[in-house]
Amino acid sequence: MPSSYRIFGAEMSPYSVKVRSYARYKGLAHDWVNRGGENAAEYAKYAKVPIIPLVVTPDGAGLQDSTPIIERLEAAHPEPSIHPGDPALAFLSALLEEVGDEWGNKWMFHYRWRREVDQMASAGRIALSMNPSMNETAQTAIAEQIRARMVGRVWFVGSSDTTAQFIEDSFHDALAQLDAHLAVRPFLFGARPSFADFALWGQIYNMWTDPTPCAIIEARGQHVLAWIQRMLWPTAHGAFEAWQTLEPTLMPIVKDWAGGLFMPWTLANGRALALPDEEFEVKLRGFAWRQKPQKYHAKSLEALRAKYHVVKDRSVLDAILDTASVRKGLIA
Ligand SMILES: N[C@@H](CCC(=O)N[C@@H](CS)C(=O)NCC(=O)O)C(=O)O
Numbered sequence: 001m002p003s004s005y006r007i008f009g010a011e012m013s014p015y016s017v018k019v020r021s022y023a024r025y026k027g028l029a030h031d032w033v034n035r036g037g038e039n040a041a042e043y044a045k046y047a048k049v050p051i052i053p054l055v056v057t058p059d060g061a062g063l064q065d066s067t068p069i070i071e072r073l074e075a076a077h078p079e080p081s082i083h084p085g086d087p088a089l090a091f092l093s094a095l096l097e098e099v100g101d102e103w104g105n106k107w108m109f110h111y112r113w114r115r116e117v118d119q120m121a122s123a124g125r126i127a128l129s130m131n132p133s134m135n136e137t138a139q140t141a142i143a144e145q146i147r148a149r150m151v152g153r154v155w156f157v158g159s160s161d162t163t164a165q166f167i168e169d170s171f172h173d174a175l176a177q178l179d180a181h182l183a184v185r186p187f188l189f190g191a192r193p194s195f196a197d198f199a200l201w202g203q204i205y206n207m208w209t210d211p212t213p214c215a216i217i218e219a220r221g222q223h224v225l226a227w228i229q230r231m232l233w234p235t236a237h238g239a240f241e242a243w244q245t246l247e248p249t250l251m252p253i254v255k256d257w258a259g260g261l262f263m264p265w266t267l268a269n270g271r272a273l274a275l276p277d278e279e280f281e282v283k284l285r286g287f288a289w290r291q292k293p294q295k296y297h298a299k300s301l302e303a304l305r306a307k308y309h310v311v312k313d314r315s316v317l318d319a320i321l322d323t324a325s326v327r328k329g330l331i332a
Contacts, residue, residue, distance in 0.1 A: 005030040005073075008043050008054040012126055012209070014108055015066040015101070016053040018202030022070050025193055025234040026077050036130055067101065067300065070198065082195045084240040088317035092254060093194040094307045095326065098300055099262045100200030107171045108203040110159035111213040113150050118210045123147035125209075158291035166287045171213070174257060175221045181249035182223040186230055189246065191238030193231065201231040243316070251324065259325035260285050266301050267329050269293050305330050 007023060007030050009016025023030045035043040035052060046062030047054045055063040055073075063069045074082060083090040112122050120143075127143040128134070134142070154160070159167060187193045188200070207213035208228050217225055261284055268282035272293040281290045308330045311317055321327035 002031075003029060003058055005058065006033050006042075006056040007031065008033045008035045008039070008047075008056070009052050010034070010126075010129055012122065012129065012206060013052050014105065014202035014206045015051075016202075017205055018066050018198045019053045019055065019069055021193075021201060021231055021234060022073065022082070022198050024232075025082075025198075025236075026073070026080070028073065028077060034129070066199070066202070067097065067303070070195065080192065080236050082193060082198070084189050084194060086240075086243065087311050087313070088320065089189060089240065089243060089246075091307060091311050091317055092250075092320065093189055093196040095254070095258055095304065096188065096196035097199040098304050099257050100196060100203060102266065102297060102300065103257060103262045104200050104203030106157045106159065106167055107174070107213070108206050109154060109157045110164065110167045111171070111207055112210050113154045114159065114164060115212055118212050119147045119151060121211050123150065155292065156294070158289065158294075160291070163289060163291070166284070166289065170261060170285075172216070172220075174253075175217065175224060177249070177253050177256065178227075179221045179223045181253060182227045184249075185241065186227070186237050187234075188250070190241035192236035192240060193234045194240070197227075197231060197234070201228065204228060205231065243320070251320070254320065254326065255324040256285075263326050263329040265289065266297050267332065270298050270301060273298050 005023060005028055007016070007020055009020060009032060011017065020030075020032060033039050033042075035047075035054070042056070043054060046056050048062070048064060051064060053064070053066055053069060055069050057063065063072055070082075082093075084093060112118055123143040123146040124139070126146050127139050130142070131138075181188070185191065188196050204217070204224065205228050208217050208225070217228070264282055264284055268280050271277075272280035273295065277293065279290060279292050281288055283289070308314075318327055321330065
């Protein structure tokens with residue numbers, strides 16, 4: 001029986017590097033495994049759905065979906081905890097974990113496949129990662145197939161000619177807010193990484209490996225850049241902070257990302273799935289956002305609501321969530 005976790009992942013998969021960063025922080029012995037080639041049969045044996053990351057535990061259980069994977073590993077290896085001790089902060093971290101996974105992925109996916117320079121760079125790296133010994137002719141041909149397929153799939157996360165400018169503006173705003181927050185602390189909730197750091201970082205680290213968002217981050221987000229590098233091999237520098245010191249720069253993030261973008265979007269997405277509607281429109285900070293509904297999100301919104309409902313004393317948390325226009329969506 002292997003004594004290590006096996007993480008089937010890829011450098012260009014935000015959810016995979018999220019789990020790897022977590023495993024590194026926790027000091028979990030693990031192998032980083034490519035799902036193709038000689039590992040394909042092992043991947044197929046454990047993967048219930050064809051997505052990465054897949055984690056195979058030392059006792060032979062297969063785990064999928066980065067959020068439940070991390071929750072399961074955290075239960076088995078509770079120290080050092082990725083959850084702030086204050087229940088209000090622990091919930092905010094879980095909320096931003098979800099926002100990072102879902103809205104952060106729009107920024108990442110949009111920039112990766114919007115401009116030719118990013119399409120070429122990304123498709124080339126993906127092709128090479130599938131088979132590093134492939135010759136150049138084969139690599140060019142496969143890269144072109146990947147590029148064509150992915151450019152035709154950006155609508156999936158809601159990226160289109162209509163939403164492109166809005167997605168990019170929302171990233172510029174978010175980068176400025178994140179940079180201000182990380183200017184005076186190494187991680188989102190203080191001096192050690194939280195659940196939220198891993199999810200958001202998976203997306204933003206991937207953006208940093210693509211030409212256009214890399215240039216934006218390097219030009220405008222020096223503290224975000226340092227965090228990107230820190231989160232590759234994260235270590236605890238000290239304790240989590242209290243809400244009082246986090247609030248000045250964290251409240252704008254909770255308000256704008258969770259209250260202004262993620263929550264109204266996920267609620268409208270859920271309504272469209274329930275109807276069902278082919279396409280939905282929702283006002284996000286006054287902008288008319290249109291897209292086809294995304295299936296996965298209904299499930300993760302329910303999981304987030306369940307996390308809200310188990311918080312026993314919600315007095316402090318509810319005041320924060322009301323100010324940020326998030327609470328109504330959690331009790332709807
Ligand atoms: N919600 C999942 C999403 C995982 C996911 O979408 N992974 C992508 C790569 S980033 C994937 O495997 N897509 C299918 C494929 O590559 O065949 C998680 O949190 O792990």
